[in-house]
Amino acid sequence: xxYFPDEVLEHVFDFVASHRDRNAVSLVCRLWHRVERLSRxxxxxxxxxxxxxEILIARFPGLKSLTLKGKPxxxxxxxxxxxWGGYVQPWIEALSNSRIGLEELRLKRxxxxxxxxxxxxxxxxxxxxxxxxxxxGFTTVGLxxxxxxxxxxxxxxxxxxxxxxxxxxxxxxxxxxxxxxxSLNFALPLETLQNIxxxxxxxxxxxxxxxxxxxxSETYNKLKHTILKCKSIRNLSGFLEVAPRCLPAIYxxxxxxxxxxxxxxxxxxxxxxxxxxxxxAKLQRxxxxxxxxxxxxxxxxxxxxxxxELRVFPSxxxxxxxxxxxxxxxxxxxxxxxxxxxxLYFCQQMTNAALIVVAKNCPNFIRFRLCIxxxxxxxxxxxxxxxxxxxxxxQSCKHLxxxxxxxxxxxxxxxxxxxxxEQLEMLSVAFAGDSDKGMLYxxxxxxxxxxxxxxxxxxxxxxxxxDVGKYETMRSLWMSSCEVTLGGCKTLAKEMPRLNVEIINxxxxxxxxxxxxxxxxxxxxxxxxxPRKDAPEFVWTL
Amino acid sequence: xxxxxxxxxxxxxxxxxLRLGLPGTDDREEQTLFSARNNKRPLPDTSKExxxxxxxxxxHVDNETAPPTKAQIVGWPPIRSYRKNNLQPKKxxxxxxxxxxxxxxxxxxxxxxxxxxxxxxxxxxxLKALESMFKFTIGEYSEREGYKGSEYAPTYEDxxxxxxxxxxxxxxxxxxxxxxxxxxxxxxxxxxxCGV
Numbered sequence: 102x103x104y105f106p107d108e109v110l111e112h113v114f115d116f117v118a119s120h121r122d123r124n125a126v127s128l129v130c131r132l133w134h135r136v137e138r139l140s141r142x143x144x145x146x147x148x149x150x151x152x153x154x155e156i157l158i159a160r161f162p163g164l165k166s167l168t169l170k171g172k173p174x175x176x177x178x179x180x181x182x183x184x185w186g187g188y189v190q191p192w193i194e195a196l197s198n199s200r201i202g203l204e205e206l207r208l209k210r211x212x213x214x215x216x217x218x219x220x221x222x223x224x225x226x227x228x229x230x231x232x233x234x235x236x237x238g239f240t241t242v243g244l245x246x247x248x249x250x251x252x253x254x255x256x257x258x259x260x261x262x263x264x265x266x267x268x269x270x271x272x273x274x275x276x277x278x279x280x281x282x283x284s285l286n287f288a289l290p291l292e293t294l295q296n297i298x299x300x301x302x303x304x305x306x307x308x309x310x311x312x313x314x315x316x317x318s319e320t321y322n323k324l325k326h327t328i329l330k331c332k333s334i335r336n337l338s339g340f341l342e343v344a345p346r347c348l349p350a351i352y353x354x355x356x357x358x359x360x361x362x363x364x365x366x367x368x369x370x371x372x373x374x375x376x377x378x379x380x381x382a383k384l385q386r387x388x389x390x391x392x393x394x395x396x397x398x399x400x401x402x403x404x405x406x407x408x409x410e411l412r413v414f415p416s417x418x419x420x421x422x423x424x425x426x427x428x429x430x431x432x433x434x435x436x437x438x439x440x441x442x443x444x445l446y447f448c449q450q451m452t453n454a455a456l457i458v459v460a461k462n463c464p465n466f467i468r469f470r471l472c473i474x475x476x477x478x479x480x481x482x483x484x485x486x487x488x489x490x491x492x493x494x495x496q497s498c499k500h501l502x503x504x505x506x507x508x509x510x511x512x513x514x515x516x517x518x519x520x521x522x523e524q525l526e527m528l529s530v531a532f533a534g535d536s537d538k539g540m541l542y543x544x545x546x547x548x549x550x551x552x553x554x555x556x557x558x559x560x561x562x563x564x565x566x567x568d569v570g571k572y573e574t575m576r577s578l579w580m581s582s583c584e585v586t587l588g589g590c591k592t593l594a595k596e597m598p599r600l601n602v603e604i605i606n607x608x609x610x611x612x613x614x615x616x617x618x619x620x621x622x623x624x625x626x627x628x629x630x631x632p633r634k635d636a637p638e639f640v641w642t643l
Numbered sequence: 644x645x646x647x648x649x650x651x652x653x654x655x656x657x658x659x660x661l662r663l664g665l666p667g668t669d670d671r672e673e674q675t676l677f678s679a680r681n682n683k684r685p686l687p688d689t690s691k692e693x694x695x696x697x698x699x700x701x702x703h704v705d706n707e708t709a710p711p712t713k714a715q716i717v718g719w720p721p722i723r724s725y726r727k728n729n730l731q732p733k734k735x736x737x738x739x740x741x742x743x744x745x746x747x748x749x750x751x752x753x754x755x756x757x758x759x760x761x762x763x764x765x766x767x768x769x770l771k772a773l774e775s776m777f778k779f780t781i782g783e784y785s786e787r788e789g790y791k792g793s794e795y796a797p798t799y800e801d802x803x804x805x806x807x808x809x810x811x812x813x814x815x816x817x818x819x820x821x822x823x824x825x826x827x828x829x830x831x832x833x834x835x836x837c838g839v
Contacts, residue, residue, distance in 0.1 A: 415720060
């Protein structure tokens with residue numbers, strides 16, 4: 102392999118796109134490591150506390166696109182206290198002080214301040230793309246800086262962030278002609294929607310906000326005509342409030358849509374949803390509320406033959422529930438959409454029989470996340486746990502990388518997972534299992550496991566400590582409301598110095614420090630840089 | 644730890660108690676708070692009885708008859724608060740529009756009234772309520788001529804500040820755009836119609 106000059110190697114590596122493959126390439130030999138790191142442009146950091154900005158900058162001087170993730174996944178569900186961490190400021194500061202020509206920044210579950218956004222907007226002349234998912238800490242002031250200063254901005258994608266100020270004024274900070282803009286994904290109010298579309302008719306991704314208007318008004322008519330000019334829109338989302346009578350304005354673009362997100366549109370009734378979806382034959386990705394019902398899902402199944410990703414969210418979070426979607430909707434989808442590979446499905450109930458059919462119909466699942474709204478609910482027909490149903494899924498779907506379980510489950514489902522889920526990288530478990538064996542089946546069997554998150558399960562120190570080396574092969578482990586004790590966590594921390602074992606101690610329960618005391622929330626992750634210095638008081642790194 | 648053991652002992656006694664009714668239907672509150680946790684963590688001395696019983700029937704029945712369980716578990720169902728906040732106010736049509744109070748003035752009346760638009764299902768109900776409140780009759784509505792057969796016309800001020808005749812737009816749209824109501828009388832009322 103020393104026969105090729107570096108430039109040739111680099112050229113070959115250009116064809117190696119995925120960061121996982123590039124990581125593998127860099128491990129072959131020192132030469133490859135050097136060539137790879139100098140030519141790497143896109144870097145993915147799954148845990149911002151696994152390394153430092155300085156390490157990143159030193160290794161990849163050619164960095165153009167950075168993806169950073171901060172808080173653990175369960176932070177999305179309020180299981181992690183507010184000031185836990187995940188600040189992007191040190192990263193932006195370090196990058197801005199370096200010679201890195203950053204063009205793209207993608208952040209997930211991080212704390213982003215207006216100061217950070219302003220610094221970002223001023224530091225990188227060629228900055229093109231900002232994606233913030235489930236972040237917090239900024240307001241429209243920061244966004245205004247991005248709109249105003251990033252002259253080559255192509256993509257601004259804001260999904261499910263907690264933004265403090267919702268005034269639309271910052272949108273006027275965009276220049277008059279945004280010919281570079283192809284993606285604007287956030288809640289655009291209707292009046293500005295019209296304005297933006299006029300300035301950027303080449304938009305491919307579009308998000309809307311409140312979509313209520315008098316269909317006879319001038320604004321609405323203008324919008325109808327402008328939309329007709331936006332032939333390139335492929336991804337549509339938003340619709341936080343909708344007047345169904347205004348939906349016809351978007352009918353002309355439905356045929357070309359490949360991605361549609363109606364999961365915030367609680368105001369659209371099932372029948373209107375169905376009318377809309379019947380026009381979207383090319384849909385590859387659909388996010389929707391369960392008020393579409395099983396019947397509505399049958400329409401999706403017969404219309405959207407290209408469907409790859411489906412997410413069905415609950416519309417009635419607290420109530421007893423008028424049955425929204427059940428196993429029947431899922432079975433219909435599995436029968437009608439052969440290309441389906443990613444699923445997130447909130448439902449009232451699920452049966453083993455249905456899961457077995459789904460497994461047979463869709464052996465290509467990569468992500469399978471099922472959430473039965475009632476915890477520990479068994480198969481309503483047989484009153485049995487759902488072990489066999491999920492077992493069928495893992496056995497049939499040989500490429501399964503992500504799995505979320507729910508319903509009544511015993512240790513047996515974990516036996517199946519350990520046996521069959523060879524490609525599994527991420528597993529989410531809640532209210533399941535009978536004993537430590539469950540967790541051990543998974544840790545022993547799933548060789549590619551990277552993230553394991555567990556809540557309210559009977560796993561204790563024995564499960565935690567049987568194979569401590571395993572955790573260095575994983576990104577992180579989360580355990581809350583389980584049986585692990587302070588003593589067990591301390592033992593683990595002592596044996597594995599390259600892990601940060603964090604205890605989140607919200608109620609001062611650890612003051613006495615008894616070893617037998619149960620730990621309410623534990624989050625451990627591998628890291629190159631030891632305990633973090635920005636941990637708040639309630640987080641102990643053991 | 645101690646209080647938890649006491650709780651479990653309490654529930655254990657109740658589980659063996661003879662009584663009428665399905666297991667798990669009494670003491671809903673107590674059980675719902677702990678049902679999820681008990682399910683996965685039976686204590687050694689009560690495990691077989693308490694744990695399995697809870698899991699198979701009591702738990703199931705509990706979940707059937709005690710919906711509040713869901714609301715009391717932190718972080719369940721697993722959806723982002725961004726989504727939850729977005730949905731709560733729109734849980735149902737009724738919930739969404741409850742409490743839309745608008746002032747109602749009647750030409751010649753000494754003081755105004757206030758009504759909640761959300762409690763009406765549509766125009767007929769609203770108009771009937773207005774008639775009863777102010778003791779007058781509204782005429783027949785027609786698209787062409789407005790309200791015929793009476794000297795009153797119900798009007799409303801919309802979001803743009805214009806005075807519109809009640810009844811022209813769909814009920815939903817009316818509810819979201821109506822800022823206040825005014826019952827016009829006499830020549831002014833006739834001015835809105837298309838020549839009475």
